[in-house]
Amino acid sequence: MMRFSRSIAVAAGIAAAFTFAGSPARAAEERAAAPLRVLNFKDGDTIAYPVPLLRGAIDAEAVAPLRVVNTSSDRPTRDLPALVHEGKFKALTELVPGPNRLLLRAGAHELALTLDFRPQANPRVVRVFYLTDSGGDTTYQTTIDGDPRDFAAKLDTAFKLFQCFTAETLNDAGMGRATFNLEFTADGRVDVHVHKGERTAEAYYALEDGAWWSCMYEEIRRALPHAAAKNVAIAAYTRFDPATRRVRGHTALGGGDFALFGGGSIFTWPSNLADVFRAFGDARPVDGDRVHDDSAGRGTFWGLAATTMGAALHETGHTLDLPHSRDPFDIMSRGFDHFNRFFTFVEPPPRDGGRPRAIDPAEAARFAPHNATALRAHRWLALENRAFRDADGPRIAYSEEPEGLRVSAPNGLRFLGIDAGGDTADHRAFWDGDAPKEFFLPAAEILGGASSNAHFRVTDSEGLMAAANWASLSPARDFVRAWRFSPTTHQWNATDAFLPLDAAALSAIETAAAARPLQTSRASFVDFAQALPERTNSVAAYAFRIVRSDRARKVKILAGSDDALRVWLNGALVINALALRPADPDQDSALVELAAGENRLLVEVSQADGGWGLYLRIEDERGRKLALADDGMLRPLERRRGGAGRR
Structure with missing residues (x-):
């Protein structure tokens, strides 16, 4: 049996700091002399979430296991083990509403700390859903013999950790201990809503990720509407199929008011707060022939728990309007693989070998400063029931x-x-x-x-x-902003295919558009909804330009669209992008041959719903920008000169 360091095998802990009496110098001396010292809280601190992570220092003489006892609580989490490593400790504790008198005990050494838990009054909440199919089966896939499949306990623990992680990493970034609110039952557990689906598991498996997300969003909206909720749903019916080696009913999608995540890995998640440090040190190998191994190549229970819990919080972050991040340890990047590191000191080796790794705090998961700042301003992290202005x-x-x-x-x-x-x-x-x-x-x-x-x-x-x-x-002059819009539009209901158009149909569309006046967009993005306001959903529409060139030449067409895009030059299809997407410049490109004289440029933008429009610009072979004048002539883009006195 492989052995790991005492920080993984032994539960020991973090002591909450308290205010010392007397002068600052005297207080510093007493803190330095105390065998247990909390570094991230002081006595009497008030917080708005029930599970804080206490971080502190412990002297070498305090060799007994460290525990945290909440003498104000009679819940099962009253007495919890802590984690100790090389003179430092971390400990989780669960608070009850009001003042909580905590005792940190390591043998004969004891430290008292009072934390005042004042539950959030923010009516905006993150709600937790557990999804079954129409049969109502709540069991999840597991490789653990006798697994009680206690999904509610696992989700209760996970979301309390998510709430704690958010508060502590924001505080580390200088934003204070702001975090989102959760729904709780009378006994302090996260209220997990079990949603019995309207379809069978097989019917859900048949859906593409985006369609499944939309389906569950609508089901929850109908079944349990809440105008001030971000809903995070974990699917019970996620299953790895050993025969095909495919995982069914799994995704990781979040945005707007809803996040959807497959539940095929929650058998590795801790079932209670006393189990957290053990779960993040569990080096048992994942049997990839029986379950989906989503452990970022580490192949262990701890790696699977870290990645999938971190990914669930990542998708929750998307519902709070956070994009992806370039910080490699941000929870909004692949930093979610390292969610475990925030709560531990040492990482066990992956399945393929190696040695336990001491964790550099700079390489633990976090909300990076830009996301911490964005969250601090978010209404869902307001803590109190604030009357916001909407004007x-x-x-x-x-x-x-x-x-x-x-x-x-x-x-x-x-x-x-x-x-x-x-x-x-x-x-x-x-x-x-x-x-x-x-x-x-x-x-x-x-x-x-x-x-x-x-x-x-x-x-x-x-x-x-x-x-x-x-x-x-910006009215960037290199973008083609003036277009003739065809009066011809087509219904576009089947978003998995383009509409069939033959040469005669294309010619008719071009002829009709050529007779229409130029419409010029002020900005680089050409908004089809403004140009064609009579119909803005499930529709394909067309814009046309004559492009005049003084010679035969190669040019590059660069375009982006919301949603799908086709571009024809002189009747030949040159760009073909079937997608439901927001528009960005230069999503697609094609190197094309212009004939000397007139060339016909036709674009089709197919719209499902939401935003609808086009970016398009033209470059020469060497990447120099070209401008398309209203008369159709294609010319090199002239640089603007700065005003007098500018440097």
């Missing part, structure tokens, strides 16, 4: 002179996120002092001057948000 939300605009981004926030600006490629690349925080009502960001400071790919998110002091792409704001 005068923030506005984002393009400034031409000087060029840059201008944000107007009558309620005061708290957060500006700058994203690229779906990830947060930069941010600005406004928590020190008064929140500005106006803010200007020069174009040169946006992604190092590469502003054309930037997406912006802002949140004000009232939790109101706004978002925009640079390309949708």
Whole structure:
């Protein structure tokens, strides 16, 4: 049997700091002399969530196992083991509403700490759902003999840890212990809603991920509506099929008000707070012939628990409007693989061997500063029942002179996120002092001057948000903004296929469009919903331009669309992107041959629902930008000259 360090095998703990009497120097001396010292709380602190993680120091002479006893509680979590490693400790404890007198005990050594738990009054909650199919079977797949399949206990423990993790990592980032609210039963357990599905498991398996997400979103909305809830659902019927080696009923999708996650790994999750340190040190191998091994290659129970619990919190983060992150240890990146590290000191080796690894705190999962700042401004982390204003939300605009981004926030600006490629690349925080009502960001400071790919998110002091792409704001001259829209549109209900169009149909669409006037978009994004307001859902529509070239030449067409896109040049299909997606510039491209003289450029943008439109621009073979004039001539883009006195 492989042995691991005492920090994994032995439960020992973290002591909560208390205020020492006397002078600061005297207090420091007493703290240094105390065999148990808490470093992240002080006596009398008030918190708004029930399970804090206590972090502290313990002298070598305190060799007995460390435990935390909540003398104010009569719950099963009254007495919990802690984790000790090389003079440091971590401990979880569960609080009851009101003052809680905690005793940290290691042999003859004892430390008293009082924490005041005042449950959140925020009416906005994260709700937890456990999904069964129409048969109502709540059992999950497992390889553990005699597994009680206590799904409610596992979800209770997991979401209390998620709440704790959020509060502590925000506090570490200087944002205070803000976290989301959960629904609790009278005895302090997370209220897990068991939703009996409207379909069989086989029917759910037949759905693509996005369709399954939409289906469950609608089922929950109908069954248990709640206007102020973010709903996170775990599926009971996720199953790994050994014959095909495919996992069915599994996804990880979050956004808007709903996150959906497969439950095929929850057999590795802890069932109670006393089980947390054991679960994150459980080196049993995952049997990949019986269950889905989603452990990021580590092949162990602890790795599977870490990745899948972290991923569930990651998807919850998407419901709180967080994008992906470039910080490798952010929970909103693959940092979710390291969720365990926040609660432990040593990581066991993966299944294929190696030695236990002492964890560098800088390599533990966290909400990185940009996401901590964004969350702190979010209404779901308000803690109290605050009467938010819904008026005068923030506005984002393009400034031409000087060029840059201008944000107007009558309620005061708290957060500006700058994203690229779906990830947060930069941010600005406004928590020190008064929140500005106006803010200007020069174009040169946006992604190092590469502003054309930037997406912006802002949140004000009232939790109101706004978002925009640079390309949708700026009248970039290289984008084709003037189009002739065909009066011909087609119904597009089957989003898994394009509509069939033959050469005669394409010619008729082009002829009809050519007779229409040019419509020019102010911004780079051409909004089809504005151009064709009479019909904006389940429709395919067409825009047309004549492109005149002084010679035969190769050019590159770059385009992006919301939703699906086809582009024809002189009747030949050159771009074909069947997708349900938001639009970004340059999602698709094609190198094409222009004939000397007139060329016919036709685009089709097929729309399911929501946003609808197009980005399109043209470059020469060497990547130099070309402008399409209203007369159809394609010319090199002339650089603008700066105004007098500019440097």
